[in-house]
Amino acid sequence: MSFTAAQVTSAMCLARSTITGSLSLRKVRAGAVKTDAHTELSGPVDLRYAQVDVLTDAPARWPDDLLLDGLVYQQPEAALLVKSRLTWLAKENSGYLPQPHEQLAAAYTSSGHDPAAHEVLLAECRRQRAIQPPALRLWDYVQDWTVGYGYRPARAAGWLTLLLLTATVVFAVHQPPAAKPAEAPPFNAFLLVLDLLLPVVSFGQQQAFHPHGWQQRFAAGLIATGRILATTIATGFTRALSRR
Template identity: 40%
Template sequence: MVELDGFVYGSIKAVEVGERREAMGRRHSVAYRVEWIRRSPGYNPQPYEQLTSWYRKAGHDDDARRVLLAQQRHRRSTLHPAARAWGHLLDVTVGYGYRPWLAGVWLLALTLLGTLSFGAHSPNPVQRGQGAPFQPLVHTLGLLIPIGGLGQRAAWYWSNVSLQWLAYLLIAFGWVLTTAVIAGVTRTLQLAGDS
């Protein structure tokens, strides 16, 4: 057990020499220092914030983000179950705002799934002879984008129960991913304003 409350970094010395070794050594040292902080009893944000501040002052923003992500994961373990579940969702979808590219990966995978699934079957038109022709990609994007719908969502329906459930799931995932991205962007903007 280590008590780090009030601890302040004066300097952190690089152990390895050479550009590639130094980067690898820094990543290793970040993980080591985070593990050191985790040995402290309970959750205390101060050691994480102190280490983050030092990395930022040294110009190592990637390392600072790694520390902040580890801080959020540690904090999550102290929350009640519903907040912990939301924290897991934020971690998986956007890495608590420190890895927003993850939302793009999820959106791409869901778009591919929807396009292939809907493209393999024919939907039923809500009103015959009206509306744009069915486009699986546009239909999938219309389901994933919470606002608007791109004109395909209301024009077609599925008699196949599994495709209807896929459509419902894509709508739900669209809302969840949008909310997670907004939360992540908000956190990133707050951090940028703090530094």
């Protein structure tokens, strides 16, 4: 069944409808598209480049074979059901397409639901990761685990706090020797770890105290982790800000 490029001034109502086989709503212009819990669509359904003011639907009733690229709507009526909407987006089987995610995120943002918009953009980043080369995919996993691609900054603060506390205890129990004992300032394990983790500040402890043996390897790991976290946080926040 095809309604390609149809113009509907009010609502295209598919509530309580049963449609066997393909349904084309491509390039439809409508005030609303409606489905409900009784709608039966066997698919595929083509919604590409349709323009709808309000999407009044039951997301679970759309078939698994769904084409959404280019679909534009002002808002989904069930705006808060972000998990259901993400499942709905996952029905798009054409591979990674940014527009459906960014359209949904924009709809949430315009209705004042920024956390839901962030969830959608995070899901987009994860879907894009699947098509990345292995090396870039690994870097994407790091961004996801550490800062949620910039959409979960509290996670980065948690990682840094855990590393800071753990390393402070380690160096407080096993104090590294001073490079020049006669000139060394009082040792402070907390400030030493800050020196190692944060490349943009210096409290003088890293220059005054030089770990050896296993401590040296531990310090090198902290330095590398601090650089990775700092770069990841910067990359993630830049990505998040660029999409607001």
